[in-house]
Amino acid sequence: MSTFTRSDLTFNSGDDSCAAWFYRPDTTGPAPGVVMAHGFTAVRDQRLDAYAEAFAAAGIAVLLFDYRHFGASAGEPRQLLSVKHQLQDWDAAVATLRQQPGIDPERIGLWGTSFGGAHVQAVAARDHRIAAVVAQIPFCWAEKPQQKVPLQKTLGLLYAALKDSLRGALGLSPHYIQAIGDPDDDAAMTSPGAAAGIASITPADSGWRNRVAARFVFQLASYKPGKQAGNIRCPIHYTIAERDAFISPATIREAAALAPNAEIASYDCGHFGVYVEPLFSEVARDETAFLLQHLTPQRA
Template identity: 40%
Template structure:
């Protein structure tokens, strides 16, 4: 399919149910095609709503003939769920299961060819789902979280000490049924924030700008209790059980999901394509690297899950 005859798409804003909570999902359906299309199911990383750059990827895939579903986890973005900004790893994995199940109910979908697309924390989620029984046709994991202890080590002792009191207080408040203690998701070095590497705040600002958003359009906090659990969440543990093709894109200077650890996990996957790029954790989403990253993803899709 050449660039000149790529089909266009239409977008509808829909909902699916996840344990009684409505999750928002944007569905991009290619037009001008008659055969059932493969579907790409997408979600964002740590505490980030789908509106931050994911639509740019979805538009590329939809123009190439793929149906694309981009969803927000419960408690985040345009989805329901109280309290807000609550990142529960187990619940997010269930949201993934329910999003994929919803995709399989849609007309015009080839239900046997569903692709899981995740970035950063969600890159870990799609690897976890693929390694624990989800029947994906393929997986795209962009700068994925693969090892909890490695992520904690990458954070560094000083930054960990800064956020630890908030995490403990929030966990106590949760046990008492009180509202969350929040911590900033992104901050400058020295701030009390989950990600406070030198590239974090500038990277966040670029993502917002290229998404047509500004600071304050969406909350940029997370209930701090999740920080007590990140070190225990290691999607790489089930990587050897993944049966479908996987594309893993790694950044050589990634200070959030270290490259060496991601490469080690990639070697456990039987059918894996690895691309390593120079840059940091936030570079794949924006210029000048974004066109390269999304072109690799599209080439992988066309090779492993082609549009018929």
């Protein structure tokens, strides 16, 4: 096990800056590195630091960042989810890690979870210098909701998205909706136990805010990063939560079947179960082993 240090780091993306934590292991020679980011509306302090510490202790440098418009990163308006902007943030973060002293630019991996797991597939499909990818409980493409959604709630969500899009076009402040909640909540993403699940990974002083600009809804139908998995040349590790009520395990398996060099690790839990014990240590161990296998100097 390696000791490591964590420092604050900022990098530019578009017209704004992203806030990041940089974990540097105390190792000799150029170290491999991993870029990490969270999923839908979430921020880095929601258990991603625990994964970063596990990877850094194994000798892997980590750049863990918040997307623009979220957490400690810049960007106005707040809580604006833009797939285009977030993919730009990933590209900027990868470029930043490659430029850090003591980092091997040819041994850079990606780690993304949930909606971040979508982005790592899209980035790796076009950046063939990426050496390894972990896509944890990743969004691959939209499909029929796994739980029945009342028509009134669906129409309400579409109305909110339309209203927010119009406000954005007029240069007005966003129309926000609750981001995550239980089925009875008027939230963008709902499932039984979701409120307790998000609470289980959110520290009291977290920068997370449970709201999002409603216009994001119109991006989901056309964003299908799992369909690009066939263009991912490097090894990719898919982490699946078999009882995930947000993301269908079937879509993840279909994406993995497209990737030329994919492996799957399956866990008997819901969407938030991979972040906390009793499964977190096992998940982190398996993902660390995968990254070490494919980011070693011999492999590179």
